[in-house]
Amino acid sequence: MIVKKPVKIYIILITVFILILFFYLNSNQEKKIEVVKENIEDTFYNSNIIKDVKYTSKDADGNEYTITALEGEIDFSDTDILYLTKVKAVINLTNSENVTITSNFGKYNSKNLDTIFSKNVIINYLENKITGEYLDFSLKRNSMIITKNVVYTNLENILKADVVELNIKTKDTKIFMYEDKKKINVKSKD
Secondary structure (H helix, E strand, O other), X not given: OOOHHHHHHHHHHHHHHHHHHHHHHHHXXXXXXXXXXXXXXXXXXXXXXXXXXXXXXEOOOOOEEEEEEEEEEEOOOOOOEEEEEEEEEEEEXXXXXXXXXXXXXXXXXXXXXXXXXXXXXXXXXOOEEEEEEXXXXXXXXXXXXXXXXXXXXOOOEEEEEXXXXXXXXXXXXXXXXXXXXOOOEEEEOO
């Protein structure tokens, strides 16, 4: 019986030692896995940024659309979407003058060429200048819809409204307010 007690104590100590060793090794392995995951995420994120972006396309009518940006970031959930910074777009129309659009940010869909311009949007066309905070541009719909703090300036007038909608093909322009009670503000430059 005297021999059994030391053996029991010895077995208990070995079991405790093995458990401590197991927990120690297992906790270090989890930390190593976490570090590897962090490095992988950093690598993917860094490879997602594109510098000096430029896309050019033509429609069936021969109109050419070129968009450039200081940098772009591909959307992980939809690789057709590119988020842009310091954006400039030029629309070379076959039967008219060029339209130039600039903005701080953009969201470009490479599949259908639709582009959302945001923050400090400026559209220049002939002697017309339209500024605002948001522009929804679509070649497929042949439209530009600019909203938020819209100011339309030409040689004769300064116009303030909520929305300016322009048809790219026909050059028809709709200018309106969201609320019926509010009126478009038009001032003559003279």
